[in-house]
Amino acid sequence: MTQHPVVFIDGEAGTTGLGIRERLSALPVTLHSIDHARRKDPAARKEAMAAADVVVLCLPDAASREAVEMADTLGENAPRILDASTAFRTAPGWVYGFPELSAAQAAAITGAPRVSNPGCYPTGAIALLRPLIDAGILDARYPVCINAVSGYSGGGRTMIEAHERDGGPAFELYGLGLEHKHVPEIHLHAGLERRPVFVPSVGHFPRGMIVSIPLHLDDLNGGVTGEDLHTALATRYAGQANVHVLPHDATLSAEALAGSDKMELRVHASTHNRQAVLTARLDNLGKGASGAALQNIALMLGL
Structure with missing residues (x-):
């Protein structure tokens, strides 16, 4: 009998952890779990890490750093790690887990001992911006402004409970200190x-x-049009299973991809006004979290 690779989710009771656990049924892997009463027991967690091929960390930043330190003490038995927190997304030695980032990114993830799962907002923003910068259309010094709206499930347990119990606000800006961790x-x-x-x-x-x-558009390089922007995005993501570049829509509903692991990119442009708006639509818990993690786990395990 073929032995399946083992995956241990440290923090599987959280929103992202539960989403990953559910999606793992699509892969030929064995999920290693700790008894609920011992899920915070360092000895039990260390044993689970030693038994795993890949450990997925669904923990707060500080706890993720501690978990990585714990894994490092295992030496040759140390597992490969996929971290879903913010802790290592810009850290040296970690590969960024957005497979569509460049032509070489999927291969880099496949061979990496440490991979950081992207944030939900950055997934959309980077998917729109990076191809235009790489193509020389958008100058890296351009004064970029990014606006985004997410469902309340991305705000953690307190926000989820507030919205589901009390109704919550219809719409709320936050992060107005301009220091958002993403x-x-x-x-x-x-x-x-x-x-x-x-x-x-x-x-x-x-x-x-x-x-x-x-x-x-007049502030971009080469007097480009909205069609040029669309072409640059479509060229970058041609053949990608989870990122699709679609035609302009007059209106967009943020909820349309709820439950999906796909992402849709569009260019909405006015030739007359020489303006454009780039949009990325995704599920904050899908391609923005658990869906991206499943992609990375599959790559890391060669599946």
Whole structure:
């Protein structure tokens, strides 16, 4: 009998962990779990790490750093790690787990001992910006402004309970101190030289996300058109199973991809006004979290 690779999710009771656990049924792997009463027991966690081929960390940043230190003490028995927190997304020695980032990224993930799963907002923003910078259309010094709205499921247990118990606000801006933890990740992996302005928000719906980036076409390189932007994105993501570049839509609903692991990119442009808005639509718990993790686990295990 063929022995399946073993995956241990440290923090499987959280939103992302539960999503990954559910999706793992699609892969030929064995899920190693700890008895609920021992899930915070360091000895039990270390034993589970030693038994696993890949450990997925679904923990707060500080706890993820501690878990990596624990794994490192295993020496030759140390597992490969996929971290879903913010802790290592810009850290040296970690491979960024967005397989569509470049032609070489999937192969880099396949061979990496340490992989950082992308954030939900950065997944959309980087997918839109990086191809345009790589193509020389968008200057890395462009003053990028990113607006985004997410379902409340991305806000953690407290926000979820507030929305489901009390109704919650219809719409709420947050992160207005301009220090959101996803900004360094976007800044680095999009290839920007200038820190972007990022304005996130939450709507009163459970799942879904739209990231939008306005552009003045006359400030781009080479007098480009909206069609040029569309072509650059379509060329980059041609043949990708989970990222699709689609035609302009007059309206977009953030909830349309709830439950999906796909992402849709669009260019909405006005030739007359020489303006454009780039949009990425995804499920914040799908391609923005657990769905991306499943892609990375499959690559790391050669599946």
